[in-house]
Amino acid sequence: MSEKGLAAAPRVVHVSAASADYDVTVGAGVLSELGRIARSAAGGARCCVVSETNVAPLYADAAEASLAGAGYSVAERVVFAAGEQSKRLATLGEILEALAERELTRADVVVALGGGVTGDMAGLAAALYLRGVAVVQVPTSLLAMVDSSVGGKTAVDLAAGKNLAGAFWQPAAVVADVRCLASVSPELFRDSCGEVIKHAVLADAALLDELIARPITADQLDEARLADVVARNVAIKRDVVDADERESGVRQTLNLGHTIGHAIEAASDFTLGHGSCVAAGLCMMARASARRGWCSDETAGRVEACVAAHGLPTGSELGADVLMRYMAHDKKRRGDGVNVVVPAEVGRCEVRRVSLDELAELVALGR
Numbered sequence: 001m002s003e004k005g006l007a008a009a010p011r012v013v014h015v016s017a018a019s020a021d022y023d024v025t026v027g028a029g030v031l032s033e034l035g036r037i038a039r040s041a042a043g044g045a046r047c048c049v050v051s052e053t054n055v056a057p058l059y060a061d062a063a064e065a066s067l068a069g070a071g072y073s074v075a076e077r078v079v080f081a082a083g084e085q086s087k088r089l090a091t092l093g094e095i096l097e098a099l100a101e102r103e104l105t106r107a108d109v110v111v112a113l114g115g116g117v118t119g120d121m122a123g124l125a126a127a128l129y130l131r132g133v134a135v136v137q138v139p140t141s142l143l144a145m146v147d148s149s150v151g152g153k154t155a156v157d158l159a160a161g162k163n164l165a166g167a168f169w170q171p172a173a174v175v176a177d178v179r180c181l182a183s184v185s186p187e188l189f190r191d192s193c194g195e196v197i198k199h200a201v202l203a204d205a206a207l208l209d210e211l212i213a214r215p216i217t218a219d220q221l222d223e224a225r226l227a228d229v230v231a232r233n234v235a236i237k238r239d240v241v242d243a244d245e246r247e248s249g250v251r252q253t254l255n256l257g258h259t260i261g262h263a264i265e266a267a268s269d270f271t272l273g274h275g276s277c278v279a280a281g282l283c284m285m286a287r288a289s290a291r292r293g294w295c296s297d298e299t300a301g302r303v304e305a306c307v308a309a310h311g312l313p314t315g316s317e318l319g320a321d322v323l324m325r326y327m328a329h330d331k332k333r334r335g336d337g338v339n340v341v342v343p344a345e346v347g348r349c350e351v352r353r354v355s356l357d358e359l360a361e362l363v364a365l366g367r
């Protein structure tokens with residue numbers, strides 16, 4: 001079998017939690033399987049693709065052809081302006097009105113085709129429309145494939161902050177075609193690697209070592225390898241979300257790198273990518289943890305090596321005082337302590353409760 005043939009063999013990650021039971025199909029070319037997968041997972045007679053202005057021209061025709069080929073009557077697609085600035089109540093309202101105009105019924109299916117913004121917003125629209133219709137997530141960005149399309153969180157932003165209005169709404173199926181990643185900009189692809197590395201540090205030491213030895217890049221897309229990396233990331237997120245249903249709090253470990261990362265992101269006025277900030281926060285927390293004796297220098301070194309190999313920042317120029325202003329602000333509502341996620345070793349992380357003073361020390365140690 002050729003390399004390409006091997007790449008085309010899809011990987012299926014089964015997600016089974018109290019409130020959901022669905023498959024995430026990952027592979028090169030699986031977009032052509034969308035109709036068949038949607039039909040067996042969600043049923044329904046009609047469907048409607050919700051997408052945005054960058055992604056729809058590239059992939060909506062193929063998605064709709066597959067859906068029609070599986071017997072769906074495909075309603076006119078709903079396309080909103082690409083970008084985070086669209087992720088708000090006004091656009092959500094427009095999507096809901098469009099679904100109603102198309103007379104979608106409770107038995108019909110919404111297909112969310114795009115990055116994390118589309119998945120979050122179309123997912124929320126599906127949760128609200130007629131008090132809930134099935135949604136099939138078709139993530140097209142690396143971040144959406146490894147993170148936002150799994151776990152059932154949907155949201156829009158409010159003026160007061162990101163993701164402040166949302167719902168848990170699990171997809172009927174997720175179809176992640178790594179071939180779609182070929183059109184993602186190299187900058188966005190690199191940025192999203194921050195979350196991929198975070199997942200490896202959380203739960204897959206072998207993956208971290210593979211990524212150090214052979215970083216994933218957008219310009220030399222190896223479809224089989226990408227499908228493998230995406231599927232392992234999905235499995236990690238699945239396991240963490242799943243464990244959280246039994247043991248409250250495990251989901252917090254997904255915040256690895258995010259406490260400091262969010263502060264760097266906010267201090268940059270959101271000009272720095274989220275994944276880059278998470279990568280920097282991850283390295284700073286790893287260095288601080290090594291200095292505190294919570295992990296070995298070798299662990300911190302491996303985390304930094306992987307981040308550097310992907311061309312992502314391993315730290316921030318910002319002073320600890322500047323970062324603390326954002327973190328103190330961020331956490332005010334939750335009392336005087338903060339939960340930080342610490343890499344105890346590669347593949348195993350711990351949540352520690354620290355005071356704001358201790359957090360300031362950690363930030364200073366990690367710089």
Ligand SMILES: NC(=O)c1ccc[n+]([C@@H]2O[C@H](COP(=O)([O-])OP(=O)(O)OC[C@H]3O[C@@H](n4cnc5c(N)ncnc54)[C@H](O)[C@@H]3O)[C@@H](O)[C@H]2O)c1
Nearest residue numbers: 054082083115116117118140141143144148153180183184
């Ligand atoms: N629900 C969750 O659990 C969760 C988790 C993490 C992040 N998120 C959310 O995800 C969003 C970020 O996701 P994102 O980075 O995918 O953002 P995005 O959806 O805005 O996509 C980023 C950019 O890439 C473009 N794009 C996407 N796929 C493409 C493709 N295949 N080819 C060419 N261009 C493509 C988009 O048009 C956009 O310009 C944020 O709003 C964040 O809050 C949600």
Ligand SMILES: [Zn+2]
Nearest residue numbers: 195258274278
């Ligand atoms: Zn994140």
